[in-house]
Amino acid sequence: MLWWTLKQTGGDPVDWPGGAALAASAHRTAAIYALMAESQRRITAALDAARIPAVWIKGAALAPTVYPEPSLRPMHDLDLLVPIQQRHPALKAIENLGYTYSQDGYFRNRNVDARFLQRIASHHDNLVGGRASPVIIELHFRLLSHGNDVLLPVDRLAWFRDQTEPFTLDGCASCMGLAPEAHLLYLAAHSVLQHCEDHLLGDLDLFWLLSRRAIDWPKAIRQAVCLGWTAPVARALERAVALFGCAVPETVFVELRDRRPAHEDPRLIQNRRPPGAACQTARRIMSQLTWIEKVRYLGHSLTPSARYMRWRYDVPPAQPIWPLYLYRWFDQGRQLAQAVARATTQRQSIHDADAHSEAPRLTRSVLECGSPLPLSKSCHHRAPNTERTFSTD
Numbered sequence: 001m002l003w004w005t006l007k008q009t010g011g012d013p014v015d016w017p018g019g020a021a022l023a024a025s026a027h028r029t030a031a032i033y034a035l036m037a038e039s040q041r042r043i044t045a046a047l048d049a050a051r052i053p054a055v056w057i058k059g060a061a062l063a064p065t066v067y068p069e070p071s072l073r074p075m076h077d078l079d080l081l082v083p084i085q086q087r088h089p090a091l092k093a094i095e096n097l098g099y100t101y102s103q104d105g106y107f108r109n110r111n112v113d114a115r116f117l118q119r120i121a122s123h124h125d126n127l128v129g130g131r132a133s134p135v136i137i138e139l140h141f142r143l144l145s146h147g148n149d150v151l152l153p154v155d156r157l158a159w160f161r162d163q164t165e166p167f168t169l170d171g172c173a174s175c176m177g178l179a180p181e182a183h184l185l186y187l188a189a190h191s192v193l194q195h196c197e198d199h200l201l202g203d204l205d206l207f208w209l210l211s212r213r214a215i216d217w218p219k220a221i222r223q224a225v226c227l228g229w230t231a232p233v234a235r236a237l238e239r240a241v242a243l244f245g246c247a248v249p250e251t252v253f254v255e256l257r258d259r260r261p262a263h264e265d266p267r268l269i270q271n272r273r274p275p276g277a278a279c280q281t282a283r284r285i286m287s288q289l290t291w292i293e294k295v296r297y298l299g300h301s302l303t304p305s306a307r308y309m310r311w312r313y314d315v316p317p318a319q320p321i322w323p324l325y326l327y328r329w330f331d332q333g334r335q336l337a338q339a340v341a342r343a344t345t346q347r348q349s350i351h352d353a354d355a356h357s358e359a360p361r362l363t364r365s366v367l368e369c370g371s372p373l374p375l376s377k378s379c380h381h382r383a384p385n386t387e388r389t390f391s392t393d
C-alpha cells in the first residue's frame with residue numbers, strides 16, 4: 001500500500017530511501033494475492049458444484065471490490081462463511097481439492113485426529129493446501145469466536161447470510177460477499193471485540209469500504225441496535241475517522257449513542273473479558289466430545305505447544321515460557337470461579353423473580369437474555385473474550 005501511495009505522487013518509489021525493500025514487498029504481496037485468487041476460484045467452483053452457499057468475507061471479498069488494486073491488500077489466508085448445517089459437506093468439498101485440516105501449532109502432538117480438531121473448533125476450520133505454495137483457508141461456520149453463542153447466536157447469524165451481493169474475481173469467477181452494511185458491522189465487531197482494536201489491517205479494510213461503497217446508515221444502525229453492537233460499531237468508526245480521516249456523518253455517532261439498547265452489555269468496550277465468557281465456549285465444545293476426547297481437550301488446553309504459547313503471549317524466542325504456563329493455569333482457574341459465581345447468581349435471581357413475579361416466564365426471559373422480548377426473539381449478549389486464544393483461554 002505504501003508503494004502504491006508513493007507511486008501516486010508521480011515519482012519513482014525506488015529512488016526513495018528503502019525503495020528497493022518496498023518494491024520487493026509489493027511484488028511479494030502481488031504474488032501471494034495471485035495464489036490466493038487462484039485458490040479462491042477453485043474453491044468457489046467446488047462449492048457451487050456441491051450447491052453450498054459460500055460468502056467470502058474480509059480480504060477475500062474486499063480486495064477485488066473496494067481496494068484500488070486487489071494486490072494492494074495483504075493476504076494471509078482466505079475467509080469464507082458457510083451455513084453451519086453445511087459445514088461438513090463444505091469441508092469435504094475443499095478437502096477434495098487437496099487441502100488438509102490444520103491444527104495451527106496448538107497441540108504438542110502433530111498427529112492429531114482431524115475429526116477431533118473439527119469438534120473443538122470454536123468458529124472456523126483451518127485448512128492448508130493449494131497447487132503451489134500452501135494457502136490457508138478459514139472456513140467459518142460462525143463469524144466471531146469467544147462468547148459467540150450470546151454475542152452472535154446462530155439465528156442472528158442468518159441476517160448476515162441474507163445480506164449478500166455478487167462480485168467478480170479477476171473479471172471471470174462469480175463469487176458472493178457481504179453487502180456493505182453487513183460487512184461494516186462484521187469488520188467493527190472483528191476489530192474491536194475479537195482483536196481488542198489491535199488489528200490495523202481491519203481498520204484499513206473499513207477505510208476502503210467506507211471510501212468506495214455507499215452505506216445505508218439507517219439500516220446499519222438498526223441492525224447494530226438489534227445485535228447490541230452500538231458501542232463497538234461507534235468505536236470502530238471513530239478509529240476510521242482518527243486514523244484515515246473517513247467521512248462519517250456526525251448523526252451516525254449520535255444515533256448509535258442515543259439508541260443504545262438496554263440489553264447491550266457495556267463491558268463490550270469497558271471490559272473485554274467478562275466473567276465466564278471463555279468457560280461458556282469450553283462448555284459448548286465439551287458437550288460435543290466423548291469422555292476420552294474431553295480428557296484430551298482439557299490436557300491440550302492446560303499445556304498447549306511451546307509454539308502456541310510464544311504466539312499467544314508474545315514471548316520472545318530467548319525468553320523461557322514455563323512461567324506463562326503458571327499464569328495460564330491461574331487465569332483459567334480464575335475464569336472458572338467467575339463462571340460458577342455468575343451461574344449461581346443468575347439462578348438465584350431467576351428463583352427470586354419467579355417467587356415474586358406475576359409473570360415468571362417473562363421475567364426469566366428478561367434475566368437470561370437482557371431483553372423484555374421472548375427468548376426466541378431477543379438479542380442475547382455478553383462481551384466476548386477478545387484476547388488471542390484457542391477456544392478455552
